[in-house]
Amino acid sequence: MAFDYDKYIRPGKLPHIWCPGCGHGIVMKGLIRAMDSLNLKKEDTCIVSGIGCASRLPGYIDCCTLHTAHGRAAAFATGVKMAKPEMNVILCGGDGDGTAIGGNHFIHACRRNINMTYIIMNNYIYGMTGGQFSPCTPTGAKASTTPYGNPDPGFDIAKLAIGAGATFVARGTAYHAAQIDKLIAEAIQHKGFSVVEILDDCPTTYGRRNKYRSVIDMMNRLKEVAVPVKAAEKMTAEQLEGKVLTGVLHKVEKPEYTEEYAKVIQRAQAAK
Amino acid sequence: MAKKVAFLQGNEAAAHGALYAGCRFFAGYPITPSTEVAEVLSAELPKVGGKFIQMEDEIGAMAALIGASLTGSKVLTSTSGPGLSLKQENIGYACITEVPAVIVNVMRGGPSTGMPTGPSQSDVMCAKWGTHGDHPAICLVPASVQELFEETVRAFNLAEKYRTPVMIMPDEIVAHMRERIVFPEPGEIEVVDRKGPSVPPEQYKPYDTSFGDVPPLAAFGSGYKFHVTGLNKMQDGFPTTKAEIVQAEEERQVRKVEANKADIMKWEEYLCDDADVIVVAFGSTSRSARFAVNEARKNGIKAGLFRLITFWPFPEERLLELSKKVKGFITPEMNLGMCTGVVKGCIEGNAPVLGIFRVDGEPINPDQILDKMKEVK
CATH class of the missing domain: 3.40.50.970 (Thiamin diphosphate (ThDP)-binding fold, Pyr/PP domains)
Structure with a gap:
């Protein structure tokens, strides 16, 4: 029997705003399958986002949903989780929202290791505003504000998250749809701050400026650059040139923030 | 006790x-x-x-x-x-x-x-x-x-x-x-909690104006699911660009404070009833002003203090009333005329408003206010 997505979709809120060929819908379906596999109660789950195409995702899902200001999802979500640690808190958004204007909140959520899951849909571009370059746009690529090619070097979101202290970091792609729900489910189950980067595509504002003639070309690119971490172990540096590792990249156990704060409360009350 | x-x-x-x-x-x-x-x-x-x-x-x-x-x-x-x-x-x-x-x-x-x-x-x-x-x-x-x-x-x-x-x-x-x-005892000062929903979750809308200009607010994690966005929204919390809804919601948001000004505004009138000159002041400046008013009264000047406790909403109507019977207002403040401008804006030119402005990191002292009173004829 086909999977019933309607269980988690708000009645009357579709169609979504995303362009034909955009991968965000694939990610949303992966998130819904992950939530279903873990049996997350909708009323105890809060989905928080910032601003941008990817940040419109929470509006479609039938949970407690918080569409915040540009870049601030991690900070709003931290308030929700601190005040009510028993809630499942999931964040989503794009690469510009999360790593440019929201970069500070992102690295500090990683550092605190607060038990939330952040899904970053990385399509290398600011889509909603018409295709300006983001901190993840490849050097040399064309964007509406880099007509002569992008002079900026880009972020590796996964490495940034690991460096900042996130205890679970995974990467998938919109092409590898069947893997997305498994990565997100494992991230939600992990106790601590988990980051799932999904390499995505924006045919409308990135593809057409960068010689991807069709959505299929963009999907093929995701297929070609992705190398599962296990497979990469057997490959040479030369073979890995230009490739991107996918799967669970980092998983460690560290004290979780709301549990540590519960100890602060215990100490304060013992000293009273 | x-x-x-x-x-x-x-x-x-x-x-x-x-x-x-x-x-x-x-x-x-x-x-x-x-x-x-x-x-x-x-x-x-x-x-x-x-x-x-x-x-x-x-x-x-x-x-x-x-x-x-x-x-x-x-x-x-x-x-x-x-x-x-x-x-x-x-x-x-x-x-x-x-x-x-x-x-x-x-x-x-x-x-x-x-x-x-x-x-x-x-x-x-x-x-x-x-x-x-x-x-x-x-x-x-x-x-x-x-x-x-x-x-x-x-x-x-x-x-x-x-x-x-x-x-x-x-x-x-x-x-x-x-x-x-x-310290007040518990219960001595009223403590207000937000109004929660009285309808079951499936009927709840976070901006349901059938409950008035201030709709009940449910809590995340209490069984109620709803959407919150910084976009202009409808009563159910979802974004809209429909002109009539945006206009009505924007007006309601401002109205819920403006229509309840009487409940929100608070000020103190000290010796204002027969005053020829009223000092409009707030914060620490009002303490210097009270001292100056007392000194002035000793010297036969009918001075009063209008002390703002709420700055916004601003008590425009009351100051307009008072402006009809005073010779002038004095507005000492540690800025370059913010309160002065608001007072001028609400008294319809009925009386002069003389500002005393300090932005040098020093408080305004009573002598400055007493000196200014002499300029009110």
């Missing part, structure tokens, strides 16, 4: 006022001269099972505050000028999403870094016009440590009652002075 008495600093009193009001969540970022509010609450909140978090920046602190408030907590942050500038983004978010939050902003010299340890009263316009777009504004300006405690309780009550952010703005002198304070 004798009441609990203490010798407290203004910022400490604000923190204790918050606890009295039922505050259970604080998010902030260190900034002079407001940091003591955060320090006290970092120690006191966990004792009552509350949460304290020091965020990575001022913007994040205001964001976390709104997130926590949406789970049903009463929330506070404290800041000062440069921090207030940064918080404006999410103060606007709290306005449009109608989420209760209290912001203590200790006024120091500005703009920018300005004079971090010097007193000022130059943020009162920022309280109303700081964040972009039309929105309601409530700003309280206490003048003593006792009043800072009590007005902090009232700030929470107003935030919860009207579903809106409320600012309490002591100047640095009020925030850092130490005075005797008498």
Whole structure:
């Protein structure tokens, strides 16, 4: 029997705003399958986002949903989780929202290791505003504000998250749809701050400026650059040139923030 | 039983006022001269099972505050000028999403870094016009440590009652002075909690105006699922660009404060009944003004003090009334004429308004006010 997505979709809120060929819908379906596999109660789950195409995702899902200001999802979500640690808190958004204007909140959520899951849909571009370059746009690529090619070097979101202290970091792609729900489910189950980067595509504002003639070309690119971490172990540096590792990249156990704060409360009350 | 008495600093009193009001969540970022509010609450909140978090920046602190408030907590942050500038983004978010939050902003010299340890009263316009777009504004300006405690309780009550952010703005002198304070007993000052939903989850809409201009607010994690967005929204919380809905919602958001001004506004009239000259002042400046008024009366000048306790909404109607029978107003303030402009704007030219402006980090002293009184003919 086909999977019933309607269980988690708000009645009357579709169609979504995303362009034909955009991968965000694939990610949303992966998130819904992950939530279903873990049996997350909708009323105890809060989905928080910032601003941008990817940040419109929470509006479609039938949970407690918080569409915040540009870049601030991690900070709003931290308030929700601190005040009510028993809630499942999931964040989503794009690469510009999360790593440019929201970069500070992102690295500090990683550092605190607060038990939330952040899904970053990385399509290398600011889509909603018409295709300006983001901190993840490849050097040399064309964007509406880099007509002569992008002079900026880009972020590796996964490495940034690991460096900042996130205890679970995974990467998938919109092409590898069947893997997305498994990565997100494992991230939600992990106790601590988990980051799932999904390499995505924006045919409308990135593809057409960068010689991807069709959505299929963009999907093929995701297929070609992705190398599962296990497979990469057997490959040479030369073979890995230009490739991107996918799967669970980092998983460690560290004290979780709301549990540590519960100890602060215990100490304060013992000293009273 | 004798009441609990203490010798407290203004910022400490604000923190204790918050606890009295039922505050259970604080998010902030260190900034002079407001940091003591955060320090006290970092120690006191966990004792009552509350949460304290020091965020990575001022913007994040205001964001976390709104997130926590949406789970049903009463929330506070404290800041000062440069921090207030940064918080404006999410103060606007709290306005449009109608989420209760209290912001203590200790006024120091500005703009920018300005004079971090010097007193000022130059943020009162920022309280109303700081964040972009039309929105309601409530700003309280206490003048003593006792009043800072009590007005902090009232700030929470107003935030919860009207579903809106409320600012309490002591100047640095009020925030850092130490005075005797008498703690009210529990129940002695009214404490207001936000109105929760009376309908089952499947019927709940976060901006349901069939309940009036201030719709009930459910808590995340209480069985109610709903959507919150900073976009212009419909009654069910989802975004809209429909002209008539946006217009009606924007007007309602402002109206819920403007139509309830009588409940929100607070001021003190001291010797104003027969006054020829009225000093309009607030915060620590009002203390110099009271001294000056008493001195003037000794010298046969019929002086009075109109002390603002609420700066926004501003008591325009009352000042217009008074303007019809006085020879002039004096408006001493630690800025370059913010209150003066508002007074001029509401008295329809009935009387001269003589400002005394200091932005040098020094308080306005009574002599300056007494001298100015001589200019009122």
